[in-house]
Amino acid sequence: MKSNLKAALAARIFTAAVIGLAICSPAPAQATNNSGKDGAFGPANRHIDAVASATKISRNVASAQHTSDFQNEYADRAKSLGGSDVKGWLSLADFCESHLMLDKREEALKKVLSIDPENKDARRRLDQVKYGTEWLPVARAEEKEAADNAAKGNVFYGKWMPAKSAKPLRDADRKKHGWDVEVRVDGKFCAVYSAAGYETAHAVASVIDNVGEAYAAMYGKVRKLGPVKPITVFLFDKSDSFASYFKQLAKFSGEVPAGFSGNFVTAINTLFLSTDIGVSGWNTESLLRTAAHETTHALDELMAGIQLASNPIWLIEGRAVYTEYSLVGRQPVFGGINVGGTDGRGAAVEKCYKTVALAELLSMDRKTFMEKNVPENYAASWSLVHFLMHGDDGKHRDAFLKFFQGCPKNSSAKDFETIVGKISDLEPAYRTYVGKIFLPAAKESVNADRKAKGLSGEWK
Numbered sequence: 001m002k003s004n005l006k007a008a009l010a011a012r013i014f015t016a017a018v019i020g021l022a023i024c025s026p027a028p029a030q031a032t033n034n035s036g037k038d039g040a041f042g043p044a045n046r047h048i049d050a051v052a053s054a055t056k057i058s059r060n061v062a063s064a065q066h067t068s069d070f071q072n073e074y075a076d077r078a079k080s081l082g083g084s085d086v087k088g089w090l091s092l093a094d095f096c097e098s099h100l101m102l103d104k105r106e107e108a109l110k111k112v113l114s115i116d117p118e119n120k121d122a123r124r125r126l127d128q129v130k131y132g133t134e135w136l137p138v139a140r141a142e143e144k145e146a147a148d149n150a151a152k153g154n155v156f157y158g159k160w161m162p163a164k165s166a167k168p169l170r171d172a173d174r175k176k177h178g179w180d181v182e183v184r185v186d187g188k189f190c191a192v193y194s195a196a197g198y199e200t201a202h203a204v205a206s207v208i209d210n211v212g213e214a215y216a217a218m219y220g221k222v223r224k225l226g227p228v229k230p231i232t233v234f235l236f237d238k239s240d241s242f243a244s245y246f247k248q249l250a251k252f253s254g255e256v257p258a259g260f261s262g263n264f265v266t267a268i269n270t271l272f273l274s275t276d277i278g279v280s281g282w283n284t285e286s287l288l289r290t291a292a293h294e295t296t297h298a299l300d301e302l303m304a305g306i307q308l309a310s311n312p313i314w315l316i317e318g319r320a321v322y323t324e325y326s327l328v329g330r331q332p333v334f335g336g337i338n339v340g341g342t343d344g345r346g347a348a349v350e351k352c353y354k355t356v357a358l359a360e361l362l363s364m365d366r367k368t369f370m371e372k373n374v375p376e377n378y379a380a381s382w383s384l385v386h387f388l389m390h391g392d393d394g395k396h397r398d399a400f401l402k403f404f405q406g407c408p409k410n411s412s413a414k415d416f417e418t419i420v421g422k423i424s425d426l427e428p429a430y431r432t433y434v435g436k437i438f439l440p441a442a443k444e445s446v447n448a449d450r451k452a453k454g455l456s457g458e459w460k
């Protein structure tokens, strides 16, 4: 465990210091090694299993937070909506999501489907797609599609096609990129070139697309967003080739340490990921979370025109981790606290929240952030963002987004106090929130994940 953490730390420090970008990934603190036989993860550990186990979100805690006020509001709104108002139910689902009532969110989405079974919005938010005439969970649909195409002798290269049509495309890509491209998956926000198989590449592409959509919906309200030229994603299956091609393609001259898991390089608009980072505990779920995290950084740069280095580091990393751990299935469900297979930061929250000084965090520079108490800094930034979005019944959210809107111009701790509120007033509320809501939710999520994987021991 220690060495994992160390490796993950090394990765963060390395990436931040050397590339000058905010790059990081969750600490793979759980001792299950899924690398190995039969493709990247082995037949028993296909991404669908990993992702399915990630869909458990802290429902009990989420609803426990909510005083009867929100439950009552839900009940009132539900009652007045009646049985045919699709838009109304979708907006009620949004209300539930922002107040962390995830059971009710599902209830509202299912209500939409009872009115309109073909409603794409609701299906999408439930992580379902249509295959043939059937609506299926994304991973299941892909599995069927792959089997049906394989039976016809088709291969996937950006889309399904006969093997002989894919060959020239693959050859051209190999020539262009100088490394072994196995498949290409095209998304709206990305083109994933993968040496790690179709399934994983597809999962990565759908995470990036979903984060892209969610990013636009969430931040488009406060910042002018530009169109995004698809991000190039290189997905490797071996830590060695990952490191060596990263050095070559990102023109990086140092040593790439084991545990280095993800990096968006602005200059070449390329995101580097690997199914294997050379430390145990790394699995597909961690990979997808890293993809979500790095995509947030990438879109900050590409979509919102935010130079990462010129903004407060807690804001940049806190929001990226917020996206990362809100990933449910392949979708970000904001407000979720799912630290499933990678509880390193959850554990760090436990350590940090009693001692973190928000004033210090809010004015911390990038170098200090990345060099000292790194997991705690990430955990504190993440939990602070979560508090600002959802704590005190969501009353800080608008001010927080307004603060984000003004960055990097008005981004000091003093500006924060002017726009959001006095730190000394917020700090006790933040601590209460983390102790009562956030941390129990993190524990619940980790323990549910352990149980699902048949691991003994609980995080208490």
Ligand SMILES: [Zn+2]
Binding pocket: 022, 023, 024, 025, 293, 297, 316, 317, 320
């Ligand atoms: Zn980061």
